[in-house]
Amino acid sequence: MENEYAHALAEMIEKGMSPAKAVGELHKTLLAHGREALLPRIGRAFARIAARKRLKSELRLTVATEGDARQAEREAKATLTDLDVDSADLETVVDGSLIGGWRLEGRERLVDASYKKYLLDIYHRATGAV
Amino acid sequence: MDAATVQKIVREIEKFVPATESEHVGRVVSVGDGVVAIDGLSKAVMGEIVHFEENKGKKLADAMKDGGAIQGLILNLEEDGVMAAVLGDTARVQEGMTVKSTGKILEVASGDELLGRVVNALGEPIDGKGPFKKPTMMPVERQASGVIDRQSVSVPLQTGIKAIDAMIPIGRGQRELIIGDRGTGKTTVAIDTILNQKNEPKERRPICIYVAIGQKESKTARITQQLREAGALEYSIIVDAPASAPAALQFLAPFAGVAIGEYFMDAGRDVLIVYDDLSKQAVAYRQLSLLLRRPPGREAYPGDIFYLHSRLLERSARLSEEKGGGSITALPIIETQEGDVSGYIPTNVISITDGQMFLITDLFNKGIRPAIDVGISVSRVGSAAQTKAMKAVAGGIKLELAQFRELEAFMQFASDLDKETADRIESGRRMVEVLKQKNGAPIPLEKQVAAIYAANQKFFLAVPVGKVTAVEQLFVDFLDAQHKKTLDEIKKSAQLSDESKKDLNKAMEEFRLAHPEHFASK
Numbered sequence A: 001m002e003n004e005y006a007h008a009l010a011e012m013i014e015k016g017m018s019p020a021k022a023v024g025e026l027h028k029t030l031l032a033h034g035r036e037a038l039l040p041r042i043g044r045a046f047a048r049i050a051a052r053k054r055l056k057s058e059l060r061l062t063v064a065t066e067g068d069a070r071q072a073e074r075e076a077k078a079t080l081t082d083l084d085v086d087s088a089d090l091e092t093v094v095d096g097s098l099i100g101g102w103r104l105e106g107r108e109r110l111v112d113a114s115y116k117k118y119l120l121d122i123y124h125r126a127t128g129a130v
Numbered sequence B: 001m002d003a004a005t006v007q008k009i010v011r012e013i014e015k016f017v018p019a020t021e022s023e024h025v026g027r028v029v030s031v032g033d034g035v036v037a038i039d040g041l042s043k044a045v046m047g048e049i050v051h052f053e054e055n056k057g058k059k060l061a062d063a064m065k066d067g068g069a070i071q072g073l074i075l076n077l078e079e080d081g082v083m084a085a086v087l088g089d090t091a092r093v094q095e096g097m098t099v100k101s102t103g104k105i106l107e108v109a110s111g112d113e114l115l116g117r118v119v120n121a122l123g124e125p126i127d128g129k130g131p132f133k134k135p136t137m138m139p140v141e142r143q144a145s146g147v148i149d150r151q152s153v154s155v156p157l158q159t160g161i162k163a164i165d166a167m168i169p170i171g172r173g174q175r176e177l178i179i180g181d182r183g184t185g186k187t188t189v190a191i192d193t194i195l196n197q198k199n200e201p202k203e204r205r206p207i208c209i210y211v212a213i214g215q216k217e218s219k220t221a222r223i224t225q226q227l228r229e230a231g232a233l234e235y236s237i238i239v240d241a242p243a244s245a246p247a248a249l250q251f252l253a254p255f256a257g258v259a260i261g262e263y264f265m266d267a268g269r270d271v272l273i274v275y276d277d278l279s280k281q282a283v284a285y286r287q288l289s290l291l292l293r294r295p296p297g298r299e300a301y302p303g304d305i306f307y308l309h310s311r312l313l314e315r316s317a318r319l320s321e322e323k324g325g326g327s328i329t330a331l332p333i334i335e336t337q338e339g340d341v342s343g344y345i346p347t348n349v350i351s352i353t354d355g356q357m358f359l360i361t362d363l364f365n366k367g368i369r370p371a372i373d374v375g376i377s378v379s380r381v382g383s384a385a386q387t388k389a390m391k392a393v394a395g396g397i398k399l400e401l402a403q404f405r406e407l408e409a410f411m412q413f414a415s416d417l418d419k420e421t422a423d424r425i426e427s428g429r430r431m432v433e434v435l436k437q438k439n440g441a442p443i444p445l446e447k448q449v450a451a452i453y454a455a456n457q458k459f460f461l462a463v464p465v466g467k468v469t470a471v472e473q474l475f476v477d478f479l480d481a482q483h484k485k486t487l488d489e490i491k492k493s494a495q496l497s498d499e500s501k502k503d504l505n506k507a508m509e510e511f512r513l514a515h516p517e518h519f520a521s522k
Helices: A002-014 A019-032 A036-057 A066-075 A077-082 A115-127 B003-014 B060-065 B162-167 B186-199 B217-229 B247-266 B278-291 B305-313 B344-352 B361-365 B388-394 B397-411 B419-435 B445-456 B465-482 B484-493 B498-514
Strands: A059-063 A091-094 A101-106 A109-114 B022-032 B035-040 B048-053 B070-077 B081-087 B098-105 B107-110 B136-139 B177-180 B207-213 B236-241 B270-276 B327-335 B355-359
Touching (some): A002 A019, A002 A036, A036 B035, A059 A066, A101 A115, A109 A115, A115 B060, B035 B098, B081 B247, B107 B247, B162 B388, B162 B397, B177 B186, B177 B344, B186 B207, B186 B217, B186 B327, B186 B355, B207 B278, B217 B236, B247 B278, B247 B327, B278 B305, B278 B327, B278 B344, B305 B327, B305 B344, B388 B397, B397 B419, B419 B445, B419 B465, B445 B465, B445 B484, B445 B498, B484 B498
Parallel strands (some): A059 A091, B207 B236, B207 B270, B270 B327
Antiparallel strands (some): B022 B098, B035 B081, B048 B070
């Protein structure tokens, strides 16, 4: 039940209603139906939905070292153009386990151009592992 | 790492071309009991295989140590994401993990190199004999052959079990259900049928696939050993989804088995597949469906439980000559509770199949084995495939046994019976004895025909009931030794000619003279 209310709240806000007004409207509806006690659970469900939405729109560029970021952005440009994303919207993260290269992930897309992936591919092909 | 692997890696590096293709991905939001909820993957399709990315954040050395990729099978498409069953160790899947779409539906390895091997529900070898070299991949889900591609059942599939071959004959391409309570010999009937295929000439011998679903590993190991010892493993494949396997694999195993079989059928060969058992598959599918939050129906089974079995069993067929003339004969097994055949799953499968053989606990306990209740067992299409020789001798057995069962009930009350009734009872008793058979000892067609012919000629009427089975065995051995030509003639022509009948009559006379001690009392 709380998920449905949370979805409705999210939709109201997305359509341009101010958060304060949307919550007020929701509160009124809950009072009218005698479901005021649901409010804290609706709050938690809303937080979950918001987190999922944020994750969906997030675009993360992972590089092995900070110094690789610029080159990685240059190389990832084609994908960014496809996704209609300005490189300023990118969140850049450093992950030493990549060894080198870069990895772009988000909006249901993954481009892995890291050395780790290349090396693992070679290893798997050589050893016959899937 | 050995030198050969290093060499291979060097070669791979030399010819390596880095690819930076964009992959379609999602993210695991929850994991539990073999089922995962995934956010994203909006372009995924039903039944698609996904890969869980375990290596994220791991160092290269650790990533190299990981076993094969963990796969998932998409079973629900939802508004915000998808739900998938994990085909492997769920403990390796974690929340937040990246899930890659493959764009492929599940396939299993098939081909001649699978013969004699034991594989899991994903077609991977689990018998320690190493990977397959050049398997052909077959889709696990495939549309069953259409009407135009099929022909009717007309070639017999000999089970080697007298009661079945005589009264419930099975044809190649048929689906004959084996149903009964636990411990009534369902698996034995199926395994004996596999063993009997050794009696078939190599070119006509069907490939046998035994699919173990939710069985004890010890039972599957015993069956494998039995097949190996009998030399039957060389034309058999075992697909094993034991009780310890995840529900998803138990649900998939029969589909994997039939997919393997379809490779041979498409190549124009005959296949016999045993699903042991579909009740356990239904339970695994129920578990999976409930975890996927699909609405439960009767006995908490999902609404598509009938479709699960019908789409599986419809893949058994006999293809037309234009399509190569191959076939898949299915022997699904269903376990009943307390003999209740009116349960949900039993009635579903009864209605799908082309006949059923009921195994009854009472008969089993009376020592009548195989414990088939011939009164309620039926083969709807098999009679068209029965050999002329068997038809000639088996015609009246079912009626004779039905009359015997009726009279047997009266016999307990009546003190004196007229001669005709008494004769019928005596003859019925002996027929029951003739139809008894040890497990693991299938009998070739010509010997079955000879034994039943002798029984029809009241040959055993003078033999005490308790000795009939032994005398029958002696008689068959006598025929094998002294009248091999007659048996060979029946085998070759699959007919019982007047000449053969004369020979058999002569053989019976000779046997009676040679062994008068067995015919002493009446």
